[in-house]
Amino acid sequence: MIAVRAPEDRSLASPLGRISPVAKLVLVAAWVAGLALTTDPRPPLVLGAIGLAAAVVLGRVRPASLAVALAPLAFATLTVGFFNALLNPANGNPALAVVASLGPIRLTAPAVVAGVALACRVGAVAALGIAFALTTDTTRLVDALVQQARVPERFAYGALAAFQAVPRLAEDLVALREARRIRGLRASWHPRMLVGLLVLAIRRADRLAVAMDARGFGSGPRTRFRVERWSLPDAAFLGAGSVVLVAAMVFGR
Amino acid sequence: MAISADAPAVALPDPRWRTRDILVTAVLGVAFGVVFWFWNNLAWSFLAPLGPFQNLFYAVWLIPAVLAPLIVRKPGAALFAELLAAGVSVIAGSPWSLDVLLSGFVQGAAAELVFAFSLYRAWGLPVLAIAALASATAAWIHDWVIYYPTVAVETQLLVGAAMGVSALVIVGFGSLMLARALRRAGVLEGFPR
Numbered sequence: 001m002i003a004v005r006a007p008e009d010r011s012l013a014s015p016l017g018r019i020s021p022v023a024k025l026v027l028v029a030a031w032v033a034g035l036a037l038t039t040d041p042r043p044p045l046v047l048g049a050i051g052l053a054a055a056v057v058l059g060r061v062r063p064a065s066l067a068v069a070l071a072p073l074a075f076a077t078l079t080v081g082f083f084n085a086l087l088n089p090a091n092g093n094p095a096l097a098v099v100a101s102l103g104p105i106r107l108t109a110p111a112v113v114a115g116v117a118l119a120c121r122v123g124a125v126a127a128l129g130i131a132f133a134l135t136t137d138t139t140r141l142v143d144a145l146v147q148q149a150r151v152p153e154r155f156a157y158g159a160l161a162a163f164q165a166v167p168r169l170a171e172d173l174v175a176l177r178e179a180r181r182i183r184g185l186r187a188s189w190h191p192r193m194l195v196g197l198l199v200l201a202i203r204r205a206d207r208l209a210v211a212m213d214a215r216g217f218g219s220g221p222r223t224r225f226r227v228e229r230w231s232l233p234d235a236a237f238l239g240a241g242s243v244v245l246v247a248a249m250v251f252g253r
Numbered sequence: 254m255a256i257s258a259d260a261p262a263v264a265l266p267d268p269r270w271r272t273r274d275i276l277v278t279a280v281l282g283v284a285f286g287v288v289f290w291f292w293n294n295l296a297w298s299f300l301a302p303l304g305p306f307q308n309l310f311y312a313v314w315l316i317p318a319v320l321a322p323l324i325v326r327k328p329g330a331a332l333f334a335e336l337l338a339a340g341v342s343v344i345a346g347s348p349w350s351l352d353v354l355l356s357g358f359v360q361g362a363a364a365e366l367v368f369a370f371s372l373y374r375a376w377g378l379p380v381l382a383i384a385a386l387a388s389a390t391a392a393w394i395h396d397w398v399i400y401y402p403t404v405a406v407e408t409q410l411l412v413g414a415a416m417g418v419s420a421l422v423i424v425g426f427g428s429l430m431l432a433r434a435l436r437r438a439g440v441l442e443g444f445p446r
Contacts, residue, residue: 025351032351036399069346072294076349079301080400087305089405114403122349122400129343129350138344154275159337162279166341169287195434198284202440205280209273217272 008065011135015233016059021141022148023234027241028128034245035124041117043252048124050244055131069134073126081119085111138163140226147228154218161208165201172200266326266373266445273443274325281324282334285317286341293347305408308415312423314356315388318364319381320428324435326445328365328373331384335361356395363391382425389420 011017016024031051035044055061088111090096096108142160145151176196177189212218292313300307321334339357347353367384393413401409435441 028351029354036352039402072346075298076293079298083301083304084401084403087401087404087408089403092405111403118400118403125350125352126347127350129347132351133344133346154270154272155279155333158272158275159279159282159333159340162276162283162337163341163344165280166283166287169284194288195431195438198281198431198435199438199440201280201284202277202435205276206273206440208280209271209276212276213272 007134007137008062010060012137012140014058014060014135016054017135017137018233019237020148020228020230020234021136021144022228023230023238024132024136025141027238028132030242031128031245032125034249035121038121038249038252039114039117040252041120043248044117044120044124046248046251047245048120048127050248051124051128051131055134059131059135061131061134065134066130069130070127073123073130077119077123077126080122081115083115084118085115088114090114140228143226144228147224148230153222157217158212161212162205165204165208168204169197169201172197176200268328268373270325270327270329274327274330277444278321278325278327278330278334279337281321282317282337283341285320285334286338286345288316289314289338289342289353290345290347293342293349293353305411306415308412309419310423311392311416312385312389312419312427315360315364315385315392315420315424316428316431318361318388319384319424320431322364322368322373322384323376323381323428323432324441324444326373326376328369331365331368332358332361335364335388352399355399356392359391359395360388363387378425378429381429382421385420385424385428386417388424389416392416 007017028051031047035047038044052066055066056063085107086105088108090108090110091106093108096110098106099109099112100107139160142156146153146156173193176193180190180193296310296313297307300310303309315335317334317338318331322330324330336354336357339353343351343353349356364384364387367380367387371380390413393409393416396412397404397409401412404412432441436446
């Protein structure tokens with residue numbers, strides 16, 4: 001019901017899956033920042049395509065799972081593009097050629113171009129996020145964030161413990177809906193269910209906190225079970241990714 | 254006049270995080286990450302025909318930045334909850350992808366700043382409303398720059414106003430109601446009130 005897409009084992013064992021999650025995060029952030037600086041449609045098309053190709057070839061993600069992950073994002077991409085085109089101030093300029101019009105609403109050529117460029121940007125950013133999520137294990141991400149990015153460990157592992165309770169959240173939702181049905185309430189959805197969901201979630205957080213405190217969570221220096229170290233492939237990945245970013249930005253000038 | 258070292262001028266609430274504070278904030282962040290996932294992928298697209306007035310429903314994305322600090326009352330709770338909620342929605346699959354982390358950061362940081370100015374001591378509706386408005390303002394500027402840079406200024410002002418109203422009603426008033434309901438349910442025993 002709540003679809004947290006778990007990456008497949010073959011993707012986690014792939015060359016892209018073995019790269020440090022922090023290195024991937026840094027590179028994707030740099031690419032997204034680069035995309036935010038350009039309004040040309042070409043860099044997002046290039047970077048988005050390279051990101052997806054890397055996920056399939058280097059990350060061994062099945063094209064079918066990639067398509068399933070991307071489908072819901074297509075609509076949002078189109079929405080952003082459409083509204084940027086529709087609400088562009090160029091539409092009010094009577095000197096510009098009209099591409100389409102409906103009553104008082106005009107759509108001019110520059111507005112359409114701007115809308116397409118922004119749709120490309122949003123689509124590329126979404127594709128990069130999917131490529132990251134489908135090749136990265138959440139536990140390893142948190143290990144790497146703590147060990148390589150020096151994120152405070154109590155908060156990072158506390159967040160991980162809470163995140164791993166997401167399937168419980170889905171069970172709670174089912175239980176709450178059944179409870180409503182038993183009480184003879186027709187609609188199986190109601191905003192009040194949010195309160196019930198949060199009550200159950202906070203109770204679970206309390207139990208988790210007691211269990212973690214009982215095991216000495218955060219009470220002293222922490223030893224590492226899974227050690228994350230920077231490796232040569234990480235450096236190669238970051239180097240190659242930076243070159244691609246610069247090339248795509250220059251290409252889009 | 255000498256101020257003695259053992260009597261601070263203002264008594265600040267204990268800023269240390271218990272494990273329980275961390276877990277409750279994290280669980281709120283994760284739960285709202287799932288809400289964000291729903292909002293990102295389903296609800297928001299259905300609201301698209303409303304045009305700029307779609308933003309009257311924007312503030313659902315800002316709730317953890319006010320609700321979590323209102324419950325645990327620790328420095329950093331706004332930022333932690335909002336960033337975690339954003340992160341969870343990215344992992345679950347979001348059309349806005351990693352940019353959501355930037356959104357979450359600016360939204361959480363803006364609310365955090367307001368709570369920091371109140372020295373984490375005032376938790377009435379006025380402070381919550383100001384924090385909600387600050388968070389919405391940060392989100393508005395971010396979205397203008399990243400997603401709608403070509404949209405006309407008049408439309409942007411309309412969008413900003415809609416987001417402000419949304420923040421006041423959904424975040425300011427809404428999180429107060431949610432916290433009250435949770436307190437009545439008895440799950441907030443041991444948290445300051």
